Amino acid sequence: MKLKLIPTVLLILSVTSTADDYVRPQPRKTLHLPWHSKPSSYPQQVHISLAGDKHMRVTWITDDKSAPSVVEYGTLPGKYDNVAEGETTSYSYIFYSSGKIHHTVIGPLEPNSVYFYRCGGLGPEFELKTPPAQFPISFAVVGDLGQTGWTKSTLDHIDQCKYDVNLIPGDLSYADYIQHRWDTFGRLVQPLASSRPWMVTQGNHEVEHIPLLKDGFISYNSRWKMPFEESGSSSNLYYSFEVAGAHIIMLGSYDDYDVYSEQYKWLKTDLSKVDRKRTPWLLVIFHVPWYNSNTAHQGEGGDMMETMEPLLYAASVDLVFAGHVHAYERSKRVYNGKLDPCGAVHITIGDGGNKEGLAHKYIDPQPKWSEFREASFGHGELKIVNSTHAFWSWHRNDDDEPVKSDDIWITSLVNSGCVAQKKTELEHALMTP
């Protein structure tokens, strides 16, 4: 009797193991960060972002509304040869009043260099490294972070990967109208975000619009000011920047994007300034994915895709990053739903670790354009090696260890001849009113 059972048990174990040998984790609880009492002028929630050529914006918050907005900085610890003064803002939201939010631009800074800085003339010394001026350059990429145990795990892994710039395709704090959760998120990310530039765009969790009472994006725009003025944009919801040899466009899935919109007009102007000799790589980042074979948020990006994909295709965009869907997916080069050697690679990476958990269900069969898809928490790393080659890897949070689960070498569209082929098409697209 026992002998008959053994093969059956082995068969069951074997089938289980082959079908899915990875047990996907459950969501983890929201972190509760203890509040350490500090002087009201003590800088908190420090983060930095790129602010035009050779400049960096330092952002922090003080409870003291009269605290100065100065940043002292230099290349040696404790020795500050330079000082810059910035601007401040604050906001109220129902019963909540924010602290004083300081934005101070420092520079010019040398590339690939370590600087030490202090905010408001007191508090701890922070250390930052500027990105390189030339290849190679490394980006961390992660969306839909939130502030749970999984977020902490993801942040720990990003901290280990030696990135130059962090790219975030939206959904940061998951404060969801509870404003002090923006403060706890700011404190959670400070160790990383104060040492490397974090470049963000907005997701649906940043909107926080209350009809007749509060406009959208009040908290997000006040706290996460990005270089929109530096890139000729009139809105913090879309902008661009250049770093090493990459031109990176951050679009707004939650602002108007039709062909008559300010965003669309700005996008055309921005694309007309791209020089592929100076920046051979062209990346675009926004929140709601255009290529998504998960059942979650299926088709939500369709309108924006219909409007903007032809323009991005004419411009030979190499890579598109999105979030929103709490899973990972990488496409082959694709345009208009079909495989196309001159289309972009689309990567959905909304798996930072937020409280809502993972999106497990996928459409079957897997579309031809979809190369790799998995519902797990994790982060991505993009190392652009030179003008023609970049290495992309996705790292799953596996039992709290980062495990490389997908990787691929990507060849630039400059190298493949697409940019040269479509030069006239792009000129025509940019001239069309």
Ligand SMILES: [Fe+2]
């Ligand atoms: Fe989202």
